[in-house]
Amino acid sequence: MAPSAKDSVIEDDQYFRVIINERSVDDISLDFFYKPHTITLLVTCISGLLYFAFTRDDSNQEQNIWNGLSCVLFFFLIISVLAFPNGPFTRPHPAIWRIVFGLSVFYFMLLLFILFQTRTDVRKMIIWLYPELKDSGPDEKEYAVNCSEISVQRLWSSVDVFILCHFFGWVTKALLIRHYGILWTISVMWEITEIAFAHLLPNFAECWWDAIVLDILLCNGLGIWLGMWLCRKLEIRDYHWESIKDIHSTTGKLRRAVLQFTPVSWVYVRWMDPNSTTMRIIAVWILIVAFQMVELNTFFLKHILYIPPSHMLNLIRLLLICLISAPTIRQYYVYVSDTRCKRVGTQLWVFCAIMLTEMIICIKFGLQMFRQTVATYVITWLCVQMVGSFVCIYLCALFAERWNKWKYDHDMDSPIRKPRMKPSMPPIDNNSDGTMDCASGRDTQSSRNKIDKENGSVKDVGKSSIGLSHSTKAHKLRSRSHSDKKAHVSTNVKSSIGNGSL
Structure with missing residues (x-):
């Protein structure tokens, strides 16, 4: 009997909540850290609130405002821990990712407030928070000076803390995206973006050797290589977690x-x-363009609001964007590759709202600067972005189709590489061991089962092929065939089946 429309909606909603938006922890070893302590938390917070409300000195008006705003943020994050979803990750603790989501929502609310102010008033707020920025101006440092003078000393003098941040930034991007073609496309397209907007942002103008050697080859290239190397090392590991x-x-x-x-x-x-559709290619292209927009927002905001590159505000924003990018990219990947996922995750939604709101703020506060825009440069940049990105993505899809080295299963359009089974092993019954084909949307009976802690058996939850080592699968199959389907797996060798994985 075919499931009704109502049952399908309920199943899709449950799948979205459990797999994408709010994963649960299945390998709990210390119950204390995962049990609700809402009453204790309430009593502790209110007690601290009473103490600080009646004991602190309230004679300083500015300090009162600052303490009040800090208290608002604190309780907002407390409510985030209690009410917000943790997203697709559970390590080190779901509460950490609820706080990250709460910070992203709070930052979005702050951007909305800034959007309805004037640039002068926003500058006054920044100066109130950081008085040292009172005399700051736009960043007009030029790097395209005496480009014909090339020497080892000059190359070495260009290496500073920003070079290291640039390098580790690309390591992080590689750990999040995990695709050489997409990473190199973003790297090259960003250098083209700098050329297109150099007439608006003077520090975008660079010498050819700075852009090609220091940026693309050294910082970007080595960062991509190191990040992908770490991905390969983490990918081939067998994950056995002992209590x-x-x-x-x-x-x-x-x-x-x-x-x-x-x-x-x-x-x-x-x-x-090999079976990538046109919509998959468009989705990857959107990912590349989104990276360009986030980077552009970084430079335009600090240029328009007169925030020096080395200031703490830039560092805080970059760290926040980095934190919320991890669950955002995972939710976007699942939305793109899994046909059962019918809507975007909450963290992805908030991230897109943040990116677009920042862009609106840049346009509103920088109208005088954007009036100097050379339309030809921007139109050319848009064309190059579109054509170049599509060509690179098409080549990646062509490579995946013709030189497929991962023994891809063409019958199941799964984005997860499945472990190779030995010929002597019995075949896996998808309806009995709970494996799931993520992209085709084939959800088997045990995809919603939980871990039975009493008899120590492991039952698959969600994408059972994710993070499950070869030895663990083989052990499960042998145990079922020799012990009448009583899969006795030691509780100290629990393989977390995709829940909270990165």
Whole structure:
């Protein structure tokens, strides 16, 4: 009997909530950190509020305003922990990702407030927060000076803290995107973006050797290589997590506590596959353009609001964007590759709202600057962005189709690389072991099962092929065939099946 429309909607909603928007933790080892403590939290927060409200000195008006705003942010994050979704990740703790989501919502609210102010009033707010910015001006440092003079000393003098930030920024991008073609496309397209907007932002003008050697080859290239190398190392690992209660040595407990801040498993990402459709190519192109917009917002905001590049405000914004980018890219990837995902995740929605609101603020406050825009440059830039990105993405799709080296399963359009099974092993029954084809939307019976902690059996939750090692799958198959489907797996070898993976 075919499921009704209502049942399908309920199933899709449950799939969205469990897999994409609010993953649950299945490998809980310390129950205290995952049990609700809402009453204790309420009593503690109100007690602290009473203490500070009646004991602090309130004679300074500016300090009162600052303390009030800080208290508003604090309680907003507390409510975020209680009410907001944690998204697709659960490590080191779901509360951390709820706070990240709360920070993104708070930043979005702040941008909306700024949008309805004047540029002069926004400058007054910034000066009130940071008085040292009173005499700051636009960043007019020029890098395209004496480009014909090339020497080792000059190249070395160009290496500063921003070069290191540039390098580690690309390492982070590689860890998030995990695709050479997309990363190199973003790298090259950004250099073209700098050329197109150099007449508006003087620090975009660079010498050819600065753009090609220092930026594209060294910072971007080495950052991409290191990030992808880390991805390969994390991808081939077997993830077996032992409960901290079963570890007896102090060193072992400390090591396990530190490892809590690492991903519970590592998902193999396939943005392009042999069966990529036109919509998949357009979705990847949107990802590339979004990266360009976020970077442009960074430079335009600090130029229009007179914030020096080395100031703390820029660092705070970059760290916030980096944090919210991790769940955003994962939710976007699932939305693009999984046909069962019918809507975007909440963190992705908020990130898009932040990006577009920042762009509107730049246009509103920088109208005088944008009047100097050379229309030919911008139109050429848009054409190059569109054509260049589409060509690179098409080549990536063509490469995935003709030189497929990952033994892709053409029958199931899955974005997850499946482990190779030995010939001697019995075939996997999709209806019995709970595997799921993420892209085709084939959800088997056990995709909603949970871990049975009483008998130690592991039942698959969601995408069972994600993060599940070869040895663990083989152990499950042998256990089922020799013990009448009583899959006895030791509780200290729980493989977290995709939940909270990066």
